[in-house]
Amino acid sequence: MTPVLKAAWTAQAFYGSSECLQVFGGHGYVREWGIEQIVRDSRVGMIYEGTNEIQAIDLLVRKVMPDCGAGLFAMLLALCDGLDNRVPGHAEFLAQVAELRHITGALVQAARTDQELPYWVADDYLRAAALALLAWAWLQISGASNALTSSANPARWAEPANAMHCWILPEFDMRLKIIKARL
Numbered sequence: 029m030t031p032v033l034k035a036a037w038t039a040q041a042f043y044g045s046s047e048c049l050q051v052f053g054g055h056g057y058v059r060e061w062g063i064e065q066i067v068r069d070s071r072v073g074m075i076y077e078g079t080n081e082i083q084a085i086d087l088l089v090r091k092v093m094p095d096c097g098a099g100l101f102a103m104l105l106a107l108c109d110g111l112d113n114r115v116p117g118h119a120e121f122l123a124q125v126a127e128l129r130h131i132t133g134a135l136v137q138a139a140r141t142d143q144e145l146p147y148w149v150a151d152d153y154l155r156a157a158a159l160a161l162l163a164w165a166w167l168q169i170s171g172a173s174n175a176l177t178s179s180a181n182p183a184r185w186a187e188p189a190n191a192m193h194c195w196i197l198p199e200f201d202m203r204l205k206i207i208k209a210r211l
């Protein structure tokens with residue numbers, strides 16, 4: 029989990045703060061509001077404490093491939109176990125875990141003849157793993173929020189859920205396509 033969390037959330041911090049700057053338009057780009065300093069400060073998180081590319085290599089080459097993904101998938105299957113299958117997105121999450129498992133096997137196999145391959149795809153692999161974990165986290169949030177908001181404020185979670193499913197989680201498919209293209 030360490031390389032996934034370090035790389036995924038430092039990238040999110042930078043891209044998220046950059047989107048915040050965008051909301052200010054040209055005024056965000058100048059110093060007055062302070063948002064440009066936050067963008068710059070958040071950028072270094074992707075570089076120090078192990079650059080995100082090195083984190084991705086650590087995940088795939090040092091942690092996942094040596095046991096053919098056994099440790100990673102033991103954890104993911106344990107996460108699948110506790111889920112409420114009535115929550116929207118449940119089937120999609122199980123499909124993502126299955127796809128990740130399949131691609132991990134294919135990568136281990138292909139790396140026997142192409143030793144550079146894991147280094148080419150490590151960033152995409154880490155991002156796909158992070159998105160699968162985010163889908164899982166979102167299932168927890170959706171399950172809890174259904175119970176909490178059904179009477180008080182039914183719209184409270186509808187927009188974040190929509191944004192997650194429309195713009196964030198579909199990146200998983202893109203990352204897998206990029207990896208498959210190199211196999």
Ligand SMILES: Cc1cc2nc3c(=O)[nH]c(=O)nc-3n(C[C@H](O)[C@H](O)[C@H](O)COP(=O)(O)OP(=O)(O)OC[C@H]3O[C@@H](n4cnc5c(N)ncnc54)[C@H](O)[C@@H]3O)c2cc1C
Pocket residue numbers: 072075076077078079080081082085147
């Ligand atoms: C503000 C700041 C504070 C810091 N504080 C400390 C500190 O207190 N203590 C300390 O020890 N260090 C510190 N550092 C150093 C920091 O850890 C390094 O900058 C970081 O590890 C990256 O090393 P590098 O700058 O030499 O980049 P390089 O290793 O030259 O990497 C350049 C780029 O190439 C990529 N890259 C390199 N090798 C590969 C590869 N095999 N595959 C794919 N991509 C690759 C990297 O991801 C990076 O994007 C600090 C850096 C900054 C900017």
